[in-house]
Amino acid sequence: MAVSSRERVRAAAVKLFATKGFHGTGIRDLAQEAELSSASLYHYMGTKEDLLAEIMHTALNRLLDAAREATAGGGDPVHRLRTLVALHVLAHAVGPAETRVVDNEVDVLSPAAREPVVALRDAYERLWAAAIDEGVAAGVFRVEHPAVTRLALLEMCSGVARWYSPRGPLALDELAEHYAELASRALGCTSAPGVTDLRRCREIVAKEWGVSV
Amino acid sequence: MAVSSRERVRAAAVKLFATKGFHGTGIRDLAQEAELSSASLYHYMGTKEDLLAEIMHTALNRLLDAAREATAGGGDPVHRLRTLVALHVLAHAVGPAETRVVDNEVDVLSPAAREPVVALRDAYERLWAAAIDEGVAAGVFRVEHPAVTRLALLEMCSGVARWYSPRGPLALDELAEHYAELASRALGCTSAPGVTDLRRCREIVAKEWGVSV
């Protein structure tokens, strides 16, 4: 078979959870989308909540791995921050369904299932916090409330998944570069207008997400 | 009675829809929160969907009215944009539950019920677009993709409802001013570092939302 049933179940869940929400998606909806009976569904998953948690884990691990790889070696905080922004935007543009599930449905998880998901998200945000804090310490960023600004920038970038369409006027590269510039400006970046290593970001996204960007 | 049952139903719906989502909130949950039987609920509302639509209408109309009042008379695009940002942030900080319902649950409405809600949101966003476009035309904003930037800033500001806590280190005034500054920078504002008329924004929020800010 071209795609395994397991993959179809996962893809169906991502699509439906993103468009109709977790509670708005029934077991029978999932079964229909995955072209299986509702009974067969349970051959590939635990409970519906397990399925959601698994989606979040793989999505967040992928984003975290990509961000770590892209910023490995430390270096210039400005460049690192621009890389994180571009990567985040690319990820949200190529996989809006998955990222919307991660961003919107965390609260439906039981506390026990939510805890490791939040831990992954926190680890990811620490990469942003480190780049921002180091930039502020080095004087290349001039911003009054670094922690609040980090949250503001993250929300700004995640919002891409809510409206971006590949049929719009902006190509992915322009989008990522523009957001890197917005973030750079918001942080009061004092160095020369930077360039982002988009090629590297695209490569990482292509590898981790398995799409050609 | 101190608060009418009608108000309790509305407040219960806002609270529960925001925390558990529309589909995650049952009629019996609403009834318990509003301290009524599930049957009595229907004395004050139509269907559950009607209740959601009504919440969205009042919330969006309030925001739209406030934004129109705050920017009435036109004038400097920079000042208008800063006012819109501050107002938006204040609104999302004092009423996070309501704004989260508006921002997250639009898609659960049937097309017929969704259409007027989207129209209200579009009217609101046009105020932002006008301020940004006029600023770009006047040369006080220097930004490459004004439409995309508008969406980015709106998402950034709406995100406040997802994390802001009045028990945090930032007072409302500092928060609103900081976001106005972030937006101003992102737009490449060329005029002197602006000040926002926070007093006026606070007055409008206090009046429209019925809270002391």
Added chain:
DNA sequence: CAGAGGCTATCGATCGATCGATCGAACGTC
């Protein structure tokens, strides 16, 4: 090689629970 046994994948039928919504009746107030 025949076939017994086990494993994977799938299904129709069905479970008890809960869903949104409605009914007729009772309450208090004017």
Added chain:
DNA sequence: GACGTTCGATCGATCGATCGATAGCCTCTG
């Protein structure tokens, strides 16, 4: 006694989940 408000009881529909059964395939055995 009319009206605005409240409720217990209950409706048919749908929920997430499980059941026993079946068909195909691989492996081990005699």
